[in-house]
Amino acid sequence: MEFRKIKETCLYVSDLARTRAFYNGLLKLEVIGEVPGRHVFFRAGSSVLLCFIEEASGKSTTLPPHFGSGQLHLAFEVSKANYTQTKADIKKAGIDIEQEYDWGGGFLSFYFWDPDKHLLEVVMEGMWERRS
Template sequence: MEFAKIKETCLYVSDLAKSKYLYHQQLGLPLISEVPGRHLFLRAGSSVLLCFIADAAKQSTEVPPHFGSGHLHLAFETSPAEYPLWKAKLQAMQIPIE
């Protein structure tokens, strides 16, 4: 199988309101779905970012459960021309860049 890209990325978060503020309001990712106390699904280009409260999602009986723990990270890609603009925007919003 030849892989073209990662279709979705799943993060386990502790605060959906803070996650929604960062990814939807500050970074502008369109909101696809939200279930309070359980998850946010956001569009990231042609991919999907899934943000789950792990303890709530692992109780699922209708769809496969989503849960996990440990150190997680996420990296976004932008064009080389837009990189300096995004870097300045994130720094202005005091979002750490590692």
């Protein structure tokens, strides 16, 4: 098998309006699908972020039920040239940065929380592609 990338990532949230306000309102991700009381979907570059109400997606009969709980983690990738501006934009949106980390080789990332306490990270493009 040769997978090209992870196309979708799911988070399970407790309040869709609050989730929409954070990801669309503050992070400026485009809303590409929404079903009240069930889910809101966002475009993140060439990937999709699916945010479900756990109970609703767990009762699905159309597709296999999928659901989860707990604090999850995902990372958004930005170009090295846009990293500093992205960090400034996050701060300007009133979002506290939890920590910034230097991974060596000129690669940085920073962490922050969404309203459901999922840990979000912004990483520089090429970080995982580099060779040791």
